[in-house]
Amino acid sequence: MKENEIQQKLFKIVSVYLPQDVSSDAIQLHSHLMQDLGINSAHLVDIALDVEDAFDITLDEKDMEEMQTVTDAIKIVALKTAL
Numbered sequence: 001m002k003e004n005e006i007q008q009k010l011f012k013i014v015s016v017y018l019p020q021d022v023s024s025d026a027i028q029l030h031s032h033l034m035q036d037l038g039i040n041s042a043h044l045v046d047i048a049l050d051v052e053d054a055f056d057i058t059l060d061e062k063d064m065e066e067m068q069t070v071t072d073a074i075k076i077v078a079l080k081t082a083l
Contacts, residue, residue: 001055001077001078001081003074003078006055006074006077006078006081007029007070007074009054009055010051010070010073010074010077011024011027011070013047013050013051013054014027014033014037014039014047014070015027016050017039017043017046017047018037018038018039019038019039021038022037022038027070028070029069029070029071029074030069030070030071031069031070032068032069033047033067033068033069033070033073034068044064044067045064048063048064048067051073051077055077055080055081057077057080057081058080059076059080063076063080
């Protein structure tokens with residue numbers, strides 16, 4: 001799967017969990033999920049579950065800890081889907 005395909009899917013997944021005062025236009029590759037986008041820790045778990053479902057992968061605890069920015073998430077998904 002190409003990174004731009006992964007990016008498009010991730011943007012859609014993340015946008016569902018944005019607080020009401022944050023626009024989906026705020027999602028950028030460098031965006032930190034919690035600090036920049038205001039996503040809380042409970043929603044991070046939901047995002048991880050949605051990512052697993054969307055890409056048919058399994059994320060372990062290390063993957064979830066490393067998934068700080070949108071770019072981090074894209075890299076993890078790219079590695080997992082390349083296997």
